[in-house]
Amino acid sequence: MADLGPKRIAELIAPFRVEPGRKVRLPRDFDPAATPGANGGDERAILAEGIRTLAEYQARLAAQDTYGLLVVLQALDAGGKDGTIKHVMSGVNPQGVTVTSFKVPSPEELDHDYLWRYQKALPARGVIGIFNRSHYEEVLVVRVHPGILAGQKLPPAARHGDVWARRFREINDWERYVVENGIRIVKLFLNVSREEQRRRFIDRIDVPDKNWKFSANDVKERAFWDDYRQAFEAVLSRTSTEWAPWHVIPADDKGYARAAAAAVIAQALIEIDPHYPEPTPEARAALLTARATLEAEAPGAGGRPGSGGEPAGSVPPVGEAASGSGESSGSASAAVPTPTSAGPLPGPVSAPGAGSPASPTAEPPPAPAGAALTKKALRTAAKKAEKAARKAAKAARKAARASAPPTR
Ligand code: ATP
Numbered sequence: 292m293a294d295l296g297p298k299r300i301a302e303l304i305a306p307f308r309v310e311p312g313r314k315v316r317l318p319r320d321f322d323p324a325a326t327p328g329a330n331g332g333d334e335r336a337i338l339a340e341g342i343r344t345l346a347e348y349q350a351r352l353a354a355q356d357t358y359g360l361l362v363v364l365q366a367l368d369a370g371g372k373d374g375t376i377k378h379v380m381s382g383v384n385p386q387g388v389t390v391t392s393f394k395v396p397s398p399e400e401l402d403h404d405y406l407w408r409y410q411k412a413l414p415a416r417g418v419i420g421i422f423n424r425s426h427y428e429e430v431l432v433v434r435v436h437p438g439i440l441a442g443q444k445l446p447p448a449a450r451h452g453d454v455w456a457r458r459f460r461e462i463n464d465w466e467r468y469v470v471e472n473g474i475r476i477v478k479l480f481l482n483v484s485r486e487e488q489r490r491r492f493i494d495r496i497d498v499p500d501k502n503w504k505f506s507a508n509d510v511k512e513r514a515f516w517d518d519y520r521q522a523f524e525a526v527l528s529r530t531s532t533e534w535a536p537w538h539v540i541p542a543d544d545k546g547y548a549r550a551a552a553a554a555v556i557a558q559a560l561i562e563i564d565p566h567y568p569e570p571t572p573e574a575r576a577a578l579l580t581a582r583a584t585l586e587a588e589a590p591g592a593g594g595r596p597g598s599g600g601e602p603a604g605s606v607p608p609v610g611e612a613a614s615g616s617g618e619s620s621g622s623a624s625a626a627v628p629t630p631t632s633a634g635p636l637p638g639p640v641s642a643p644g645a646g647s648p649a650s651p652t653a654e655p656p657p658a659p660a661g662a663a664l665t666k667k668a669l670r671t672a673a674k675k676a677e678k679a680a681r682k683a684a685k686a687a688r689k690a691a692r693a694s695a696p697p698t699r
Pocket residue numbers: 368369373392393394395396423424428429432433439504506
């Protein structure tokens with residue numbers, strides 16, 4: 292497994308970043324065939340590690356529900372957008388991801404301002420949203436084919452003057468607004484060479500299972516290669532900002548491009564550094580009270596009216612060491628790991644049924660990457676929660692003793 296720690300990720304993605312204000316020339320400044328940072332072909336391992344990092348951080352992003360992540364994917368036809376999405380996102384929970392593919396605008400979309408459909412598709416907090424093509428089409432295909440602009444029903448003032456300078460400003464402003472409101476933006480340009488695009492088109496024609504991917508229109512668009520190159524140069528030069536920088540991913544090698552894309556997205560999530568929410572001591576105590584109630588209903592616990600199993604006197608109370616058989620049966624416990632960073636609820640695991648395939652285990656959840664950074668905070672929170680839990684468990688036992696007749 293490749294060591295894809297924050298340092299390695301930072302080194303790997305540094306050559307892709309477009310520094311804000313830099314004037315970009317393609318392909319001179321970014322070689323589509325380059326594979327910087329891949330030591331001896333470890334792209335597969337980097338991708339695997341990137342996928343693992345994404346899955347782990349996505350779970351925390353969703354739980355924290357404060358930040359979102361927008362991944363903007365741009366490329367020319369056959370640049371590898373679909374394959375990148377498929378592979379890079381293969382490990383994440385589908386419930387936490389949205390993918391929107393932007394095509395020629397519909398009549399309804401043309402009835403609105405040009406950013407309307409992109410704003411509508413932004414990911415919610417806790418979600419990773421992918422734009423397969425994006426608002427950048429408004430300064431790429433629309434610029435390459437002036438007829439599209441003419442069909443956008445714009446008022447004269449928006450159609451004249453320096454349309455593109457205005458749109459770059461509007462896009463930068465809009466992205467700033469989005470970022471300032473908690474949705475981080477990662478912009479990836481999959482930079483494929485003209486020759487590699489030619490090879491991929493031929494492959495799509497020659498391999499029957501790939502025929503569906505080929506469109507005669509793709510060859511027509513290829514005739515505008517230089518116009519697209521210039522439009523991309525302008526985009527990269529004018530819209531790489533501190534709050535939403537572009538990354539140009541060398542895309543002639545598909546495996547490398549996927550690993551590189553995963554690394555850039557992983558880096559953004561690491562920088563967001565989402566955390567599982569920590570329950571307040573009150574909430575933690577309420578959890579423990581609910582748990583004590585559930586434990587009292589365990590088969591054989593004796594606390595549930597009509598239950599006929601073994602009394603659970605041998606099971607120690609929640610949050611305390613076993614104190615002999617004198618304890619109330621309402622306090623038997625199985626440690627149920629919770630998804631909170633305060634760690635699993637305190638308590639032993641010897642409740643009836645423990646060890647069966649369906650029973651919870653006493654293992655705490657694996658520590659998330661980057662956990663070392665917050666270990667101290669976690670220990671403090673865990674101590675606090677444990678104290679509150681003991682108090683709650685004690686109260687629950689007292690209540691159980693008061694309300695239930697002794698079982699034997
Ligand atoms: P695939 O890999 O399936 O070919 P694709 O993204 O190329 O994916 P297509 O349906 O082939 O999807 O093409 C979508 C087309 O829509 C592209 O040619 C793109 O330039 C065009 N498009 C996207 N946004 C706009 C826009 N705002 N105005 C005009 N055309 C647009």
